[in-house]
Amino acid sequence: MNNTYLTTEELSSRIKYDPRTIRQNLKDSVLIEGKHYIRPFGGRKILYIWETIEEDMLNATHTSSLEIPMANGGVCYG
Template structure:
């Protein structure tokens, strides 16, 4: 069975070395997708991030992104090059 690590926004901020505001305003819903990288337990307001999904897609984006091109991670794990 695969174990997943759930992080709050503050914990993710420490792990990624990004400001909490940057995660909430710039990453969430643009590169961090609900249902893939985070979810809201029991339909509430609290957000839990799935570390393994974030780590996987960060690595995929950095290895698939040619210089000078923007890459958009897709829910399937693929990357759309713009």
């Protein structure tokens, strides 16, 4: 599997969000560890998986406003 791994700053330039916003607001609420980002070798460094993030951004435009994404990848219809 060929994935593109990005630092917070590189992701920031691609999605046009401030790196601080990614770290404080998106990480662990929208971007889930193991799905959207990894910590290689158990370290502090975070690498974001571009293909997964891009796919989820594109799919988010097709979801209903009543769908709530769950951490395990499921959807709650509320």
